[in-house]
Amino acid sequence: xxxxxxxxxxxxxxxxxxxxxxxxxxxxxxxxxxxxxxxxxxxxxxxxxxxxxxxxxxxxxxxxxxxxxxxxxxxxxxxxxxxxxxx
Amino acid sequence: xxxxxxxxxxxxxxxxxxxxxxxxxxxxxxxxxxxxxxxxxxxxxxxxxxxxxxxxxxxxxxxxxxxxxxxxxxxxxxxxxxxxxxxxxxxxxxxxxxxxxxxxxxxxxxxxxxxxxxxxxxxxxxxxxxxxxxxxxxxxxxxxxxxxxxxxxxxxxxxxxxxxxxxxxxxxxxxxxxxxxxxxxxxxxxxxxxxxxxxxxxxxxxxxxxxxxxxxxxxxxxxxxxxxxxxxxxxxxxxxxxxxxxxxxxxxxxxxxxxxxxxxxxxxxxxxxxxxxxxxxxxxxxxxxxxxxxxxxxxxxxxxxxxxxxxxxxxxxxxxxxxxxxxxxxxxxxxxxxxxxxxxxxxxxxxxxxxxxxxxxxxxxxxxxxxxxxxxxxxxxxxxxxxxxxxxxxxxxxxxxx
Numbered sequence: 001x002x003x004x005x006x007x008x009x010x011x012x013x014x015x016x017x018x019x020x021x022x023x024x025x026x027x028x029x030x031x032x033x034x035x036x037x038x039x040x041x042x043x044x045x046x047x048x049x050x051x052x053x054x055x056x057x058x059x060x061x062x063x064x065x066x067x068x069x070x071x072x073x074x075x076x077x078x079x080x081x082x083x084x085x086x087x
Numbered sequence: 088x089x090x091x092x093x094x095x096x097x098x099x100x101x102x103x104x105x106x107x108x109x110x111x112x113x114x115x116x117x118x119x120x121x122x123x124x125x126x127x128x129x130x131x132x133x134x135x136x137x138x139x140x141x142x143x144x145x146x147x148x149x150x151x152x153x154x155x156x157x158x159x160x161x162x163x164x165x166x167x168x169x170x171x172x173x174x175x176x177x178x179x180x181x182x183x184x185x186x187x188x189x190x191x192x193x194x195x196x197x198x199x200x201x202x203x204x205x206x207x208x209x210x211x212x213x214x215x216x217x218x219x220x221x222x223x224x225x226x227x228x229x230x231x232x233x234x235x236x237x238x239x240x241x242x243x244x245x246x247x248x249x250x251x252x253x254x255x256x257x258x259x260x261x262x263x264x265x266x267x268x269x270x271x272x273x274x275x276x277x278x279x280x281x282x283x284x285x286x287x288x289x290x291x292x293x294x295x296x297x298x299x300x301x302x303x304x305x306x307x308x309x310x311x312x313x314x315x316x317x318x319x320x321x322x323x324x325x326x327x328x329x330x331x332x333x334x335x336x337x338x339x340x341x342x343x344x345x346x347x348x349x350x351x352x353x354x355x356x357x358x359x360x361x362x363x364x365x366x367x368x369x370x371x372x373x374x375x376x377x378x379x380x381x382x383x384x385x386x387x388x389x390x391x392x393x394x395x396x397x398x399x400x401x402x403x404x405x406x407x408x409x410x411x412x413x414x415x416x417x418x419x420x421x422x423x424x425x426x427x428x429x430x431x432x433x434x435x436x437x438x439x440x441x442x443x444x445x446x447x448x449x450x451x452x453x454x455x456x457x458x459x460x461x462x463x464x465x466x467x468x469x470x471x472x473x474x475x476x477x478x479x480x481x482x483x484x485x486x487x488x489x
Contacts, residue, residue: 013255013283015192015216021114021162028192030217030257030284033116033164084326 008077008086009049016044027085043076047086053077112398114162115354115388118191119366120151122179123171123358127200129235129472130223132261132296132303135171136369137488140478144359148178150380152185154356157384159189163354166191171358174201180213187214194219196259199245200238207252218249219257219286225272229265235472246280257284262313262335263303264458270313274320274330282328287317289335292450293367295473297426298489302468304454307338337451341412342419342435349397349421354388362387364394367422371431397421397431404432406440 010016015028018041025041027034036044042063046056056077057070080086124139136142146154155166166186173179174197186193195210196219220242223230227239249256258277262270270287277285289310292300317332324330336343346353346365355363361376362384363369369376377391388394396402400413407418418424419435427436427446436443457468471477480486 013217017164017190019162019164026164028164028216030219030255031165031167031194033192084329 005081005086007049007052008047008081010044010047011084011087014085016041039072040076043073044080044085047077047080112350112389112394113352115158116163116352117165117167117354118155118158118163119167119169119353119355119363120154120173120182121169121171121355121357122151122173122176122182125175126171126198126473127175127236128172128198128238129474130261130295131233131235131299131470131472132263132290133473134291134293134296134366135473136294136367137298138478138482140475141482142357142359142361142369145176146356146358146360146380148181150360151178151182154360154379154384155182155186155189155191158354159186159191161384161388164190164192165194167194167196169196172198172200174206180206180209183210183215184213187216192216197221198234198238199242200236202245202248204248207248207254211252211254215254217255217257219259220246220249221259221261222273222276223260224266225269225276229269233265235474243280246282250281255284256280256282257286258282259286259288261288261290262305263290264305264309264454265303267305267309267313270316271320274317274328277330278324278328284329284331286331286333287313288331288333291335292337292426293370293422295471298471299468300450301454301457301489302470304337304451304458305335306455306458307451309458310335310338336419336423336437337447339437340439342416342423342437344416345420345423345435348399348417350388350394351398354384362391362393364397365420365422368393371422371425374431402432404434406438406442407434410440 013029016025017028019026022035025036025044027036042060043056046059053074057073060073061067061069077086123145124135124142168179168182173195183193193214193216195215199220222242223233230239231237246256258280260273266273273287274285290296290303296303314332317330321330349364353364355366356379357363357369360379361369362379363376368374374393374396376393377387379387400417403413403418407413419437421431423437424433424435425431428443433443434441436447438444477486481488
């Protein structure tokens with residue numbers, strides 16, 4: 001478990017894109033697809049190798065006018081690393 | 088954010104979405120473009136129709152471009168270029184570039200024959216996302232025997248090239264009684280080649296594989312052993328290579344949810360433009376397959392009789408109709424029901440509630456006893472290799488399916 005990834009980015013197996021037909025962000029990978037909810041999409045868009053989790057939290061809180069989301073973002077990023085989406 | 092972050096882990100996989108498709112069919116997500124039935128290999132487990140030689144006309148480049156454009160507009164996101172051997176089309180690079188420009192995730196499903204350094208570079212330039220390379224076994228002897236070619240060394244070279252060009256690679260190996268005992272060695276081969284995924288796909292019995300079912304059917308002991316080997320490797324290698332083990336449903340008591348449901352996510356287009364709700368739908372009697380040359384994909388997906396026929400649950404006979412598990416598997420596979428019973432509207436005989444379940448047991452028992460008897464029965468069940476001459480014989484009626 002790579003808890004020490006400072007600035008996570010998508011593994012090269014995956015592509016993140018918005019699907020008009022589903023009105024949702026999706027992760028595409030060899031012969032498969034994961035449909036993301038809005039929160040997951042918003043977080044993964046910021047996993048570009050140039051954002052720390054703290055920076056993401058800051059941006060997301062500003063963008064959506066909310067507070068206190070750090071624990072949830074951390075949990076999701078951890079989950080995404082476990083799934084192999086982020087490296 | 089419209090969802091609270093605590094729900095971010097609540098991800099849904101579209102392919103397990105079981106919303107009722109009758110009222111409002113969801114769009115297709117997965118387009119399989121079978122560019123050609125031509126193939127340099129002669130695999131005895133090929134799912135292509137026995138009489139493919141009957142359908143030797145191929146869509147041209149402009150028609151394929153239109154198919155891709157229309158499928159993407161409907162909502163398809165995953166695209167497989169397959170066949171036959173898609174590399175035999177010299178417009179493959181152009182079609183990949185077009186598809187990638189439309190936003191498809193593009194998968195090339197190939198034997199590797201013809202995948203040169205130059206073509207890999209051109210496909211990379213065109214934006215190809217991923218390559219699935221087939222092997223028949225971990226040994227040269229078995230690989231070359233099962234494909235009736237000398238391609239093992241070539242495939243090894245191609246695997247090295249694919250990685251050198253930086254592609255994600257899925258190794259695919261179809262399993263049956265000849266190579267199930269080699270599963271450990273096949274996994275080692277995938278690891279050595281640096282594959283990100285290994286798809287160990289137990290034979291599904293359609294087309295040539297159906298013709299060869301008694302020769303290919305494994306014993307239950309072989310399957311359970313292979314499963315144990317896979318489980319041990321998964322434990323050992325973690326995320327380094329993901330191993331998919333596709334269980335053969337002949338040994339199950341509930342059928343697979345074929346294609347995640349008829350007309351649910353999968354849209355196949357055969358080389359001649361026939362639109363397929365399932366890989367093997369071409370063989371179903373009484374089903375007129377619409378052709379993409381005559382109709383828009385939207386018409387085909389939402390309105391054609393072929394795609395409506397087995398959508399949802401309304402078409403079901405008993406015992407499915409009153410079964411509380413009918414939404415789980417949607418009655419199983421229509422093509423399998425037809426092959427085993429002669430009637431595509433019956434419950435998939437893999438289900439042990441089906442009155443025809445004994446027919447599955449019969450194939451399993453025959454195959455397994457032949458496997459146990461070993462080489463003595465090789466002449467009783469000789470493999471029929473996929474080849475043009477054999478296919479023409481099936482098409483003309485000179486050869487009879489077994």
